[in-house]
Amino acid sequence: MDAEAAKYIGAGLACLGMLGAAIGVGNIFGSFLEGAMRNPSAAQGQFGNLIFGFAVTEALGIFSLLIAILLLFVV
Amino acid sequence: MASDPMHQFQIAPMIPMELAGYDVSFTNASLFLVLGAALPAAFMLASSAKAALVPGRMQTLGETAYGFVYNMLYSSAGSDGVKKFFPLVLSLFLFIFTVNMVGLFAYNFTPTSQIIVTAMMALLVFFTVIIVGFAKNGLGFLKLFVPSGIPWPLYIIVTPIEIISFFSRPLSHAVRLWANILAGHILVKVFAGFVPMMMDAGPLGTVGAILPFVMTVALYALETLVAFLQAYVFTMLTCIYLNDALHAADH
Numbered sequence: 017m018d019a020e021a022a023k024y025i026g027a028g029l030a031c032l033g034m035l036g037a038a039i040g041v042g043n044i045f046g047s048f049l050e051g052a053m054r055n056p057s058a059a060q061g062q063f064g065n066l067i068f069g070f071a072v073t074e075a076l077g078i079f080s081l082l083i084a085i086l087l088l089f090v091v
Numbered sequence: 092m093a094s095d096p097m098h099q100f101q102i103a104p105m106i107p108m109e110l111a112g113y114d115v116s117f118t119n120a121s122l123f124l125v126l127g128a129a130l131p132a133a134f135m136l137a138s139s140a141k142a143a144l145v146p147g148r149m150q151t152l153g154e155t156a157y158g159f160v161y162n163m164l165y166s167s168a169g170s171d172g173v174k175k176f177f178p179l180v181l182s183l184f185l186f187i188f189t190v191n192m193v194g195l196f197a198y199n200f201t202p203t204s205q206i207i208v209t210a211m212m213a214l215l216v217f218f219t220v221i222i223v224g225f226a227k228n229g230l231g232f233l234k235l236f237v238p239s240g241i242p243w244p245l246y247i248i249v250t251p252i253e254i255i256s257f258f259s260r261p262l263s264h265a266v267r268l269w270a271n272i273l274a275g276h277i278l279v280k281v282f283a284g285f286v287p288m289m290m291d292a293g294p295l296g297t298v299g300a301i302l303p304f305v306m307t308v309a310l311y312a313l314e315t316l317v318a319f320l321q322a323y324v325f326t327m328l329t330c331i332y333l334n335d336a337l338h339a340a341d342h
Contacts, residue, residue: 069322071267071321072324079266
């Protein structure tokens, strides 16, 4: 297998890492909504934590996208 | 017209200059770095120019930005964190936010899409934490790696994990901002490149080119959100790490 083909296959495989990140992000917002339905008045105060947790989790998915982009455009 | 999505990240000299064999040209990256410093400064100066007890519109904007970052730092690091680090944290937030937003416009260059810019900011925070941590806590700073309230045999596992996670902080701190901005900009360019590509495919393609166009607009909305969010997350993590530096002995 030559290097060009391996690059494209690697880029495709790297995108599979976003599966875990997607599940994690859905988890965060789902838990927030569940908690907010039980205690709506306290929900607004936790909005900062929600956004922070979302961004930190999404970062891991973006790391895997970064590997795919690096393989496609930089190597 | 380059439809290559990586073309936007090229650094082109605007005013070529040379100093002792080194290329110190004023590039497009330099221009936007200067804008990232000058625009927030001008904004804050303008909002405090006619300081009144009942704020006018400009002052309200400045106070919103100031209060937002102040509350972020106060809730993480407490009042001594605010006393020591508020100028640093406000500068970081306003710089990243301005540079991300300005870079969204066409033909503009985004400095935070270069790893060197985000890595330098993350290393700045990292070394500030280490230096201030040792200066303020002495060797008690190492209590950061030995959290209290754990049965002693677990320390053999927990302490190496804590040390590794401490040293991986600047890496994830830098790469999070970099990868988000880089990936977002590439995504926008790829979808925008589909529009002329479809228009080249005859009349049916020209009608269908509305689809990638709408997608590009939607991606721009997402990118605006990401620009603010990444500035917020970078600053939030900075506040948390600075709190670790100041209050390491409380672990």
